[in-house]
Structure formats: C-alpha cells, structure tokens
Amino acid sequence: MNCRLEPLQPICQTYYIANKLLSEDAHDVTGLFAKRSCSWTIMFGSLFRRNPSQKLSVLLLIFGFIWGLVLLRYTFQHPKHQSSIELREQILELSKRYVRALAEENQNAMEGPHGASMAGYADLKRTIAVLLDDILQRLGKLENRVDDMLISSLTNSTNNTNTNPVSAASNKQMNVQELSALCGLTSIDGFPHCEEKVKWMQEMWKSEPCYAKYGVNGTVCSFIVYLSEIENFCPMLPVRINEVANNDALKPKAEVATSLDGLLEMLAERKELTWIKLRIERMKENWIMDMKALAKKRNLENRPKKKILLHLGLLTKESGFKIAENAFKGGPLGELVQWSDLIASVYLLGHNLMLSTSVNELKGYLSILTGNKGGCPIRGPKLLDLIYIDIVGLKQLQTVLGGSFTHYRCLLRVLDSFGTEPEFNHAEYAKKKNHGSPWGKLNLIPKQFYNMFPHTPDNSFLGFVVEQHLNSNNITLSKIPRTNKALIYGKLAGYWKDKSSFLDIVKNYAEIHGTFHNENNVLLPNFIINHGILSGHDLHLLLRGTKVFVGLGFPYEGPAPLEAIANGCIFLNPKFNPPKSRKNTNFFQGKPTFRELSSQHPYAEVYIGKPHVWTVNIDNPSELKEAMRQIMEQKVDQYLPYEFTSEGMLERLNVFIEKQDFCRQREKWPPLTALRVKMAQPSESCVEACQREQLMCEPAFFYQLNKEVELKRYGIHCDSSKTESDLYLPAFNPENQMCLFQSDYLLFSCAGSHEHYNRICPCRDYVKGQVAFCHNCLKSEAHN
Numbered sequence: 001m002n003c004r005l006e007p008l009q010p011i012c013q014t015y016y017i018a019n020k021l022l023s024e025d026a027h028d029v030t031g032l033f034a035k036r037s038c039s040w041t042i043m044f045g046s047l048f049r050r051n052p053s054q055k056l057s058v059l060l061l062i063f064g065f066i067w068g069l070v071l072l073r074y075t076f077q078h079p080k081h082q083s084s085i086e087l088r089e090q091i092l093e094l095s096k097r098y099v100r101a102l103a104e105e106n107q108n109a110m111e112g113p114h115g116a117s118m119a120g121y122a123d124l125k126r127t128i129a130v131l132l133d134d135i136l137q138r139l140g141k142l143e144n145r146v147d148d149m150l151i152s153s154l155t156n157s158t159n160n161t162n163t164n165p166v167s168a169a170s171n172k173q174m175n176v177q178e179l180s181a182l183c184g185l186t187s188i189d190g191f192p193h194c195e196e197k198v199k200w201m202q203e204m205w206k207s208e209p210c211y212a213k214y215g216v217n218g219t220v221c222s223f224i225v226y227l228s229e230i231e232n233f234c235p236m237l238p239v240r241i242n243e244v245a246n247n248d249a250l251k252p253k254a255e256v257a258t259s260l261d262g263l264l265e266m267l268a269e270r271k272e273l274t275w276i277k278l279r280i281e282r283m284k285e286n287w288i289m290d291m292k293a294l295a296k297k298r299n300l301e302n303r304p305k306k307k308i309l310l311h312l313g314l315l316t317k318e319s320g321f322k323i324a325e326n327a328f329k330g331g332p333l334g335e336l337v338q339w340s341d342l343i344a345s346v347y348l349l350g351h352n353l354m355l356s357t358s359v360n361e362l363k364g365y366l367s368i369l370t371g372n373k374g375g376c377p378i379r380g381p382k383l384l385d386l387i388y389i390d391i392v393g394l395k396q397l398q399t400v401l402g403g404s405f406t407h408y409r410c411l412l413r414v415l416d417s418f419g420t421e422p423e424f425n426h427a428e429y430a431k432k433k434n435h436g437s438p439w440g441k442l443n444l445i446p447k448q449f450y451n452m453f454p455h456t457p458d459n460s461f462l463g464f465v466v467e468q469h470l471n472s473n474n475i476t477l478s479k480i481p482r483t484n485k486a487l488i489y490g491k492l493a494g495y496w497k498d499k500s501s502f503l504d505i506v507k508n509y510a511e512i513h514g515t516f517h518n519e520n521n522v523l524l525p526n527f528i529i530n531h532g533i534l535s536g537h538d539l540h541l542l543l544r545g546t547k548v549f550v551g552l553g554f555p556y557e558g559p560a561p562l563e564a565i566a567n568g569c570i571f572l573n574p575k576f577n578p579p580k581s582r583k584n585t586n587f588f589q590g591k592p593t594f595r596e597l598s599s600q601h602p603y604a605e606v607y608i609g610k611p612h613v614w615t616v617n618i619d620n621p622s623e624l625k626e627a628m629r630q631i632m633e634q635k636v637d638q639y640l641p642y643e644f645t646s647e648g649m650l651e652r653l654n655v656f657i658e659k660q661d662f663c664r665q666r667e668k669w670p671p672l673t674a675l676r677v678k679m680a681q682p683s684e685s686c687v688e689a690c691q692r693e694q695l696m697c698e699p700a701f702f703y704q705l706n707k708e709v710e711l712k713r714y715g716i717h718c719d720s721s722k723t724e725s726d727l728y729l730p731a732f733n734p735e736n737q738m739c740l741f742q743s744d745y746l747l748f749s750c751a752g753s754h755e756h757y758n759r760i761c762p763c764r765d766y767v768k769g770q771v772a773f774c775h776n777c778l779k780s781e782a783h784n
Contacts, residue, residue, distance in 0.1 A: 183221040184238050189703045192745050194234040198223050210376035230377060232410045232663040254305040254350035256295050260284045263347045272315050272357050275327040276340040282536055283344075283467055283646065290647035291348045298651065298778070300349075303658060306385035308346055309365055311356040312339055313393020318359050321392070328533065329517055335390065337559050338415055338452055341465045341646075342388060345653045359396050366400055377407035384408070386657065388450075390415045391439050409444065410663040413656075416449040418557070419456035422749040423727055424592030425449075429747060440592035443746060445662050446699065453557055453603040454771045456595060457687060457697040457750045460660070461772045463652065466562045466644040467536055482568065484632060485546040486510035489560055491533065493522035495552050500525065502552075502618050509628040510547060515539060543567035548631050551600045553618070556580075556587070561601050565612050566640040570631050573615040574600045594751070607771070611636050642769035652772050668700075674764040674774035675701045677714040679732065685753040686761035693763060696771065697750035701762030706730050706741050706748075716760065727752025730760045 188194040201223040205216050214230050216222045227234040257263075260280060267277035280287070294300070314335055315324050327336060346353050356362045387408065389397060394414055398405050414420075416439075424430050424440035431441070450462035486506050490496055493516050496503075506512060507527055514530045524530075531542065540563070543549070549564035553574040561571045579596035582588040599605045604613045611634055616627040642648040659669040675698070680689035686697040704710055706729075708718050716732060718739035727749045729742035733756070740757065742748060753759060764774045 183224055185224065185235065186238070188235055189706075191234050194224075194227065197227050197231075197233040201227065208376055214376065228664060231407060236664050252305040253301070254303045256291055256300055256350050257348045258288065258292070260287060260344065260347065263344065263353075266355070267343075270355075270357060272324040273355075275324065275333075275336055276343065279337070279340045279467070279536065280344050283465070286468060287344055287348060287646050290645060291650060294647050294650050294654075298654070300654065303350070303654075305351055306657065307352045307354070307383065308386045308388065309354045309356065309384055310339075310343060310346070310388045311362050311390075311393040311397065313390045313396055315357045316359060316393070316396065318396065319392045334417060334452060334555075334558050335415070338417075338462065338464045339390075341649055342415070342462070342653070344646075345650050346388075348650060349654055349657070351657070359400070362393075362396060363400055366397075377404060384411060386413060387411045388413045388415065391442075394442065412444060412448055413460075413462075414442075414444065414449050415462065416459065417452050418588075418591050418593060419451050419459050419595060420446065420449045420592040421456065421594060421751050422446050422458055422747055423594075423752070426744070426746045429725075429727075429744075435592075437590050437592040439590065445746070446749075447660065448662055452559075454607075455557070455602060456593065457690075458699050458748075460656065461643075461652075462656075463643055463649055463772075464559060465646045465649050466559065466566050466640055467540070468566055468640070480541070480544045482545055482547060484510045485513055486548045486550050487513045487515070487542060487546045487564070487569070488528075489549060489551045489558075489564075490514070490554075491516050493518040493524060495554055496524055496528075497522065499552055501621075502624070503528075505621060505624050506550060506628060509632050513542070513546070515542070539563075540567055543569055548572055548628075553600050554587075556597060557601055557603065561604050561613075562640070562644055565604070565608065566638055566644075568636060568638045570611070570634060570636060571601070571604055571613045572618075572627065572631065573604055573613050575615050575617045576600070577617060607641065608639070612639050643771065648770060651778075652770065655773065655778065670698060670700060670764060670774050670777050672701070672704065673776050674698070675704060676763040676765070677705065677716075678761045678763050679716075680753070680759035680761050682758060683753050683755045684759065686750040686759050686763070689759065689761045690750075690763035695763035696766050698762050698764040698774075699748050699750055701764070702730070702742065702748040703745070705760050705762055708739060708741075711739060711760065726754075728754035728757060728759055731757040732760055733757050 198220065201211075201216070202220075205211050205218060205223065211226065214226050216226050221237070224234050224237060225240060228236040229240065264277060264281060264284075267273045267280070313319055314321055323336065327333060343353070343355070354365060356365055387397070389412060391414060394412070401408065420440060420442070422429075423433065424435050424437050425442055425444060425446055427441035427443050429435075430437070446458040447460050449456075449459040451459045452462070452464060454461035454463075486509070488496070488503075496514075496516070503512060503525060512528050514528050515532065515534050516530060517533050518524070518530070531538075534542065543564050544567050546564075546567075546569050548571075549561060549569040550572045551561065551574045553576075561573070565571055576597055576599055578584065579598045580588065581594060581596040582591055583594070599615045601613075605615045614627050614631055617623050643652065661669075676693070676695055678686075678689050678693055678695070680686055690697040705714075708721055711718065711730075716739070717737070718732075719737035721739040721741060723741045723743045725742065725744040725747055727747055729740050729747070729752075731740045731754060732738070733740065735756075739760075750761075767773050767775060767778075
C-alpha cells in the first residue's frame with residue numbers, strides 16, 4: 001500500500017504499528033479497520049488539500065480511532081489485565097462520543113452563518129458524513145465481534161479438561177462474572193442449560209430467520225434476552241425484569257367471580273364432565289362464600305388475568321380409562337375430585353379458563369403453536385400462561401406438540417396423586433438406576449407435579465376441597481343422633497374380600513354399614529347393611545349419624561376419610577407394618593416414587609391424629625379390640641384442616657399462580673427469610689431431618705446451599721469440595737471435611753440420603769393447616 005504523501009505520515013505510522021501489534025489474519029477485525037483507515041486517508045488526500053481546516057480534524061479522528069482499536073485488541077489479547085472489560089467499554093464509548101461530536105461540529109460548520117461561503121465544500125460534507133456513518137456502523141459490528149470473542153473464550157475455558165474441582169468451580173464462576181459484566185447478570189443459578197445454550201446460539205443464531213425477528217443480532221446480550229424471554233433457558237436480565245413487569249401491569253386484570261352460573265353452563269354442555277358439574281353445583285354456596293371471605297382477607301387486586309388451559313387426559317377416549325362412565329358405579333373418584341376443585345378455583349379467581357377433554361380439542365387449542373414452521377416458538381401476545389394437565393394428558397401433549405414441546409415445558413402443572421420423586425423424573429438417572437415406571441422420565445422441575453396431599457415436599461401440594469353439607473337443607477347436627485354405627489370405607493365389594501375376621505371384631509362394638517356397588521354379587525356377611533352408591537348429600541347425612549369410619553387398608557390416601565372427620569366421625573386408620581411401597585406392594589410397582597406408606601392414610605395419621613384419627617394394626621385382634629372400645633367411648637367435634645376448605649384451596653392456588661414461576665424465575669419464592677439450614681445424620685433424608693425439627697424440607701432453597709461461600713454463612717466450612725450428580729447432594733463428608741455439591745439441578749431431592757455423608761438440608765417453617773406456605777409467605781398478600 002502506498003502511503004508516501006507527506007501530510008499522511010501519522011496515519012501511515014499508526015497503520016504499521018497496528019499491523020505489528022495485531023494479527024495479519026485477513027479475518028482480524030481490528031487489522032482490517034487499520035488497513036481501511038489508511039485507505040480512507042489516501043482516498044480523501046486530495047480533498048484535504050482543498051480544505052486544510054477539515055484535514056486536521058479527520059486526521060485526528062482516524063488517528064485516534066485506530067489507536068483505540070489497538071488498545072481494544074490489546075485488552076482482549078491480555079485478559080488478565082486488571083479491569084480489561086471496563087477499559088473496553090470506555091474505549092468504545094469514547095470513540096462513539098468523539099465521532100458523534102465531530103459529526104455535529106461538521107454539521108454546524110456547514111449549516112452555520114457562513115454556510116454560503118462554504119458551499120464549495122458540499123461534496124466534502126457528504127463524503128465526511130458517509131465516512132462517519134460507516135465508522136459508526138463498524139463500531140457496532142466491532143461490539144458484536146468483541147462479544148463473540150468473549151463468549152468463544154468462555155467456551156474454550158469451559159471445554160478445557162480440569163481435574164481440580166476447585167479450579168473448575170472457579171472457571172464456572174468466572175463465566176458468570178463475564179456474562180454479568182456484559183449484560184448485567186449476577187447469577188445463572190437455577191438455569192443449568194444457560195451457558196451451553198448461549199454457546200449454541202453463538203454458532204447457530206443465523207440458522208433460523210425467526211431468531212432475528214426476536215431481536216437476536218449476534219451479541220451475547222441479545223442471546224440472553226431471547227433465551228430468557230422466549231425459550232426460558234436463562235434468567236432475565238435485571239433491566240428487562242422491570243420492563244416486562246411494566247408490560248404485565250398493562251394486561252387485563254383478573255376479577256374474582258361472585259357466581260358459578262357461567263361455569264356450570266359451560267360444564268352442562270359436556271357429558272363427560274357430568275360428575276364434576278354435579279359436585280361443583282352441590283358445593284357452590286360454600287365456594288362463593290369462601291371466595292368472598294378470601295377477597296376480604298387477601299389482596300386480590302391488580303392480578304394479571306392469565307390464559308389457562310386445563311386438559312383432562314384421564315377423561316379422553318384415547319386414554320381408555322372410562323373414568324367418566326364409571327364415576328357413578330363406584331369407580332375411583334380421587335382424580336375427579338381434584339380436577340373439579342381446580343376448575344372451580346381457576347374460574348372463581350377470575351382467569352381465562354379453557355377446558356379440553358379430547359385429543360382433537362387439545363389440537364384445536366394448540367393449533368397456533370404447532371403451526372410454526374420455524375425452529376423458534378411463537379411469541380406474544382402470549383397464547384397460554386399455564387397448562388394444567390395429568391400425566392396421561394401430558395403424553396398426549398408431547399405427541400401433539402412434537403419438537404415444540406420443550407418451549408412450553410415450563411408452563412406445565414401436572415396433577416399427580418401419589419407424587420413423582422426426582423430420581424424417577426430425571427430420565428437419565430432413572431435409566432441408570434433401572435427405575436421402571438410408565439409415569440416417570442419427564443425431566444420436569446419436580447415442583448411442577450401437583451399432589452393431592454403434602455406427602456412429597458419435592459412436589460407441590462395442590463390438594464382438593466373436602467365437601468361439606470353442614471348447613472344445607474336447614475338440617476342441623478343436633479337433630480341427627482350419632483349412634484354406634486361403623487361405616488366401612490370401600491365402594492367396591494372386592495375391597496371387603498378376606499376381611500371377615502376383622503369385621504367380626506368390629507360388629508361386636510358397632511352396627512356395620514356399607515356404601516358399595518356389588519355388581520359381581522360378591523358374597524358378604526349378612527350382618528352388613530348396604531346402602532349402595534349414595535349421592536354426596538345422602539352420604540354426608542349417613543356420616544353425621546355414624547360413630548366410626550372404618551378403613552379396610554385400601555384405597556390409599558383418598559378424600560373420604562377427611563370427609564368423615566369433617567362430619568364428626570372418628571377414622572379407624574389401618575397401620576402398615578412393614579410400610580407399603582413399590583418394594584413390596586403391586587399397586588405401587590409402576591408409581592414413580594419410593595415413598596413408604598405407614599398407614600392407609602399417612603396425612604390423617606401425621607397431620608391430624610387422635611382423637612379424630614386412630615392408626616391401628618387391624619391384623620392384631622387385641623390392639624383392634626382395645627382401639628374400638630376407646631373409640632366408642634369418645635365424643636369428638638367436627639374437624640377440617642383449613643387447607644382442605646374451599647377458602648384454603650383458593651388461597652393456595654392463587655399464590656401458586658402468582659408466585660410459582662418455572663420459566664423466568666423473576667422472584668425467589670418462598671422468600672429466603674424462611675430458610676433454616678439443618679444437617680442430616682448419615683442415612684437420613686432431608687425429609688426426616690427437617691421433620692425432626694418440626695420443619696419441612698423446601699427444595700426451592702437447594703440452589704442457595706449449593707455454593708461454598710453460602711455454606712460458610714451457616715457455619716459449614718469446607719476444607720475441599722467437589723461437584724457430582726446424585727440425589728444426596730449437597731452433602732458434607734465429616735471424615736475429610738469435604739463439601740459435595742450438586743451439578744444437576746433436576747436431582748435436587750428432599751428424599752435422597754447417603755450412608756456416610758451428612759446431607760445439607762434446606763428446611764422452612766410452615767403454617768399449621770396450610771403447610772404449603774411458610775409464615776412469611778403470605779404477608780405481602782394480606783390487606784393493610
């Protein structure tokens with residue numbers, strides 16, 4: 001290149017110095033800038049002779065710009081230099097400011113009071129304007145390239161093999177800091193796939209045209225905005241959280257319903273929902289009364305109205321279960337009870353409710369989602385905010401959505417009666433341990449599973465409402481005498497099989513009644529008074545005059561015992577010794593849990609107890625006789641835990657809808673103020689360790705305890721540490737003072753234990769009668 005023009009020596013010298021410092025690679029961005037700058041200077045040399053006053057300005061501009069590029073590249077060639085990122089930002093900002101200031105000066109000079117005398121320089125003005133615009137554009141491209149260089153260096157550092165676990169942990173922390181410096185992120189805890197997705201986007205962001213439509217422009221920050229707000233793999237940038245919150249504030253507000261007539265009309269059009277409609281209709285007075293009571297107690301204003309789809313997979317013809325057909329013949333009703341109460345609650349809380357009971361109907365609701373031909377999900381206005389579904393429906397949803405399923409995974413709330421523990425939910429781990437279950441391997445966050453009872457803290461307790469008729473039809477309890485009746489818990493005659501010796505003892509203390517469907521004409525003792533399948537109202541009338549509600553050992557964990565207790569009965573709860581689980585009971589063989597049932601109804605045993613619940617070994621005649629003798633002498637009042645009232649369920653579901661966020665996780669919930677750190681004994685799970693302290697294990701806090709710096713705050717000091725993936729992590733090895741941390745967030749589990757290590761357990765307090773919440777969880781919801 002010819003740079004012999006004498007006035008241009010400073011620029012040429014800068015170019016040669018830059019080439020000496022910079023790579024000669026033709027793809028080197030800063031090298032190309034230096035070469036181009038020299039070319040620009042020569043090209044405009046003749047123009048500068050015509051206007052000496054402009055020459056000096058432009059020379060200084062390009063001279064300073066090239067040196068800025070040299071310093072910029074030097075910063076990235078020496079990443080260990082102190083405050084390199086700050087220098088980079090300062091250089092870019094000063095360069096931009098200088099270019100803009102010079103552009104304004106040129107504009108003022110050309111259009112000022114002496115503009116007419118400078119008309120001869122119009123060509124120079126246009127040329128300089130083009131030059132300055134080009135420099136600004138290249139600065140923007142340079143920023144993109146700088147971001148790519150940084151994320152590439154992060155990729156290389158992450159891929160390097162490092163056998164030192166402490167050093168490896170430091171590398172990960174450095175990555176988070178780099179992302180923080182670029183975009184304002186402080187942590188990616190809880191988003192284990194964020195870094196790998198950012199790296200993937202670095203290489204593939206041009207592979208789908210739809211990425212650009214969502215604002216992806218090649219910079220790391222645009223990747224994170226996309227991956228946090230569209231695909232939910234990364235946390236939201238702090239500056240974006242307020243912006244999104246402001247957008248949410250503009251959305252329609254949910255207004256609580258004061259009538260269920262609209263819902264009942266909707267349900268009347270569906271034959272498969274007849275049982276659900278009848279239940280809601282029976283309970284509508286209590287629903288409305290409790291909705292009004294909750295609105296007075298809690299702040300239910302300014303809640304965004306959400307679009308919520310409920311797909312009842314168990315009622316679809318494709319499921320083959322025929323649950324709707326058998327609902328009036330003594331078939332299982334636990335799932336229908338929970339679906340009924342969920343539907344009523346969503347409607348009363350004022351959200352946009354959509355019901356689906358067939359695969360074709362599900363396809364109709366999701367047709368817009370599945371119509372997307374590109375590799376990106378469809379963005380707003382958001383088509384759905386939440387999807388309530390059961391596990392049968394979830395399989396159907398996966399089939400309908402295909403590859404798009406992953407984009408909507410975080411919206412799911414799965415009704416799951418018996419619970420799904422992390423070791424079954426995690427597909428790779430379940431395969432490794434050979435945990436066979438048709439219901440597992442879904443790779444959801446365990447809290448996305450909603451249970452009927454609070455038996456698995458790794459899941460969420462949705463619950464249901466215990467039906468009450470205490471004030472209906474002007475009948476008062478005092479008018480119904482409670483006699484020595486024993487109502488047997490079992491709607492199918494088959495449940496009574498092989499119970500003759502047990503019933504022979506019970507009949508000596510009480511008159512035995514039943515409400516079973518004997519379709520197969522099972523031969524039963526003639527002393528049993530069978531009422532057949534009763535309506536809800538008639539069943540409650542029978543319970544009001546009954547002394548004891550007697551369990552046969554099956555079905556497990558149903559709603560009926562709580563209904564009996566709420567009507568003033570004492571529940572005789574069969575004890576299991578040894579406890580029943582998938583290890584010894586066929587019923588639990590396919591269930592995705594190793595949970596052990598100590599009785600037919602563990603919730604009644606643990607959370608209610610005597611005098612309302614007597615847990616007895618019914619195979620031990622002497623123990624059974626003594627229990628029946630004392631029960632018949634007892635007089636108890638009606639009792640119903642608040643969490644099983646319609647008000648309690650409305651309160652719980654409302655908080656879950658507002659606070660549980662498995663997509664963006666903008667807010668930590670429960671609040672960290674509720675965290676109580678406890679150390680488990682070897683072979684002890686966190687469930688047991690927390691219960692020992694009258695607390696509950698809270699898996700949402702595992703992230704907080706999975707860092708060495710946080711453990712120090714709680715008096716746990718690590719001489720060394722390493723990261724693994726297993727159910728018992730985080731944990732502490734007392735032999736060598738080593739801390740072991742969890743590498744796979746889906747394996748955070750309250751249930752896991754290790755025979756040699758002490759588990760580090762996140763516990764919290766709980767509200768008696770509303771165990772899903774800590775004492776501070778609802779303070780912000782209360783009216784002032």
